[in-house]
Amino acid sequence: MRVLVTGGAGYIGSHVVLQLDQAGHEVVVYDNLSTGNSDAVLAGTLVEGELSDLGKLNALFEAESFDAVMHFAANIVVPESVADPLKYYGNNTRNTLGLLETCDAHAVDKIVFSSTAAVYGIPDQSMVGETDPLLPINPYGASKLMSERMIRDLAAASALRHVILRYFNVAGADPEGRIGQSTPDATHLIKVASEAAVGARPGLTVFGTDYPTDDGTCVRDYIHVEDLARAHVDALAYLAAGGESRIMNCGYGHGSSVLEVIDAVKRVSGVDFPVKLDGRRAGDPPSLTAESGLIRKVLGWAPRHDDLDFIVRTALEWERKRQLLKHNSSKFGS
Ligand SMILES: NC(=O)c1ccc[n+]([C@@H]2O[C@H](COP(=O)([O-])OP(=O)(O)OC[C@H]3O[C@@H](n4cnc5c(N)ncnc54)[C@H](O)[C@@H]3O)[C@@H](O)[C@H]2O)c1
Ligand SMILES: O=c1ccn([C@@H]2O[C@H](COP(=O)(O)OP(=O)(O)O[C@H]3O[C@H](CO)[C@@H](O)[C@H](O)[C@H]3O)[C@@H](O)[C@H]2O)c(=O)[nH]1
Numbered sequence: 001m002r003v004l005v006t007g008g009a010g011y012i013g014s015h016v017v018l019q020l021d022q023a024g025h026e027v028v029v030y031d032n033l034s035t036g037n038s039d040a041v042l043a044g045t046l047v048e049g050e051l052s053d054l055g056k057l058n059a060l061f062e063a064e065s066f067d068a069v070m071h072f073a074a075n076i077v078v079p080e081s082v083a084d085p086l087k088y089y090g091n092n093t094r095n096t097l098g099l100l101e102t103c104d105a106h107a108v109d110k111i112v113f114s115s116t117a118a119v120y121g122i123p124d125q126s127m128v129g130e131t132d133p134l135l136p137i138n139p140y141g142a143s144k145l146m147s148e149r150m151i152r153d154l155a156a157a158s159a160l161r162h163v164i165l166r167y168f169n170v171a172g173a174d175p176e177g178r179i180g181q182s183t184p185d186a187t188h189l190i191k192v193a194s195e196a197a198v199g200a201r202p203g204l205t206v207f208g209t210d211y212p213t214d215d216g217t218c219v220r221d222y223i224h225v226e227d228l229a230r231a232h233v234d235a236l237a238y239l240a241a242g243g244e245s246r247i248m249n250c251g252y253g254h255g256s257s258v259l260e261v262i263d264a265v266k267r268v269s270g271v272d273f274p275v276k277l278d279g280r281r282a283g284d285p286p287s288l289t290a291e292s293g294l295i296r297k298v299l300g301w302a303p304r305h306d307d308l309d310f311i312v313r314t315a316l317e318w319e320r321k322r323q324l325l326k327h328n329s330s331k332f333g334s
Helices: 011-022 055-062 078-083 086-104 140-158 189-197 225-240 257-267 291-300 308-332
Strands: 002-006 024-032 046-047 068-071 110-116 161-167 169-171 204-206 220-224 246-250 276-277 287-290
Touching: 002 011, 002 055, 002 169, 002 189, 002 287, 011 068, 011 078, 011 225, 024 055, 055 086, 068 086, 068 225, 078 086, 078 140, 086 140, 110 140, 110 225, 140 161, 161 225, 169 225, 189 308, 204 257, 204 308, 220 225, 220 308, 225 246, 225 291, 246 291, 257 308
Parallel strands: 002 024, 002 068, 024 046, 068 110, 110 161, 161 246, 169 220, 204 276
Antiparallel strands: none
């Protein structure tokens, strides 16, 4: 199939592009490189463009006759969404509307959309299922929920079919070390801890030690980016085979605490970096894990890297590579 991948130069999109290529699809990446990187696009064609530029987007759809769209492009930093909500409603919601209008105008009838566990807000119980209440507590989660709604409504009124994937905590990197998470000023726990282990930052702070969990720190369902990427390829095959529209969680169905993650990064790296215990970060649910039965049943998806040490090892290898590149470029001035 000919597949448009918006945001394909970013962390998750770039891993999906590699797998789409391996599965024999023709890929066009559309990305403004605001947080993405052209070096991360290892297959297909990169078109540098802004999602809000509907003229350019329409011309691309006209020229390429896409069979399907995978929509990753978004802003993703929760505290920034609180400080600057319109940026998030603009880029995540309004630009999704523009993309849907373009799909509709060009009769593209398959879409796979990146949603998030943030649509659930702070659930009453730690294990969340797809039919649980949707009560986002920040503009990031709300902007994604509105996009879900637009996609569902258009699907109900047209030939469009969708797979909406609600990702839990995505981590790790390509096991072959070709791509990984390069976002500057990253805030994600495994990324931050890996940076601390390779000396790219002095240490890390644990946000909250008084949660009602076994060790007092928050629990999250960490999913390896390669397993998540495969869910997208599976979703595309499902839609191509005529599968009906679905919304599915993407996680392993069990969690690790912040302290367990830090222990794993220290153990796997062999580095005992400084860790400061501090108060809670606003808006963090104590525990969030995915009910993952639906995606396993509907797509036949099964994780291959459900192992915290493996996730951490690939994240660390990627950080070591980045450190080495930084060191060499400052040494040789390139
Ligand atoms: N990383 C996570 O843990 C996580 C969790 C849940 C959901 N998600 C979702 O997954 C998707 C990808 O996230 P990521 O972690 O790869 O982030 P990322 O920042 O690495 O990737 C986003 C990509 O979109 C591009 N982009 C942003 N705005 C654009 C625009 N207006 N026009 C064109 N390109 C634009 C960026 O340049 C970047 O390449 C997002 O939709 C995000 O909401 C991520
Ligand atoms: O330096 C740090 C970074 C994080 N944490 C904690 O680690 C846990 C995980 O945090 P983080 O990696 O920032 O992920 P989440 O806040 O759980 O959110 C991620 O996972 C969501 C889905 O669950 C996505 O929607 C979001 O985009 C993505 O940031 C939380 O308890 C944080 O308080 C720390 O203690 N110290």
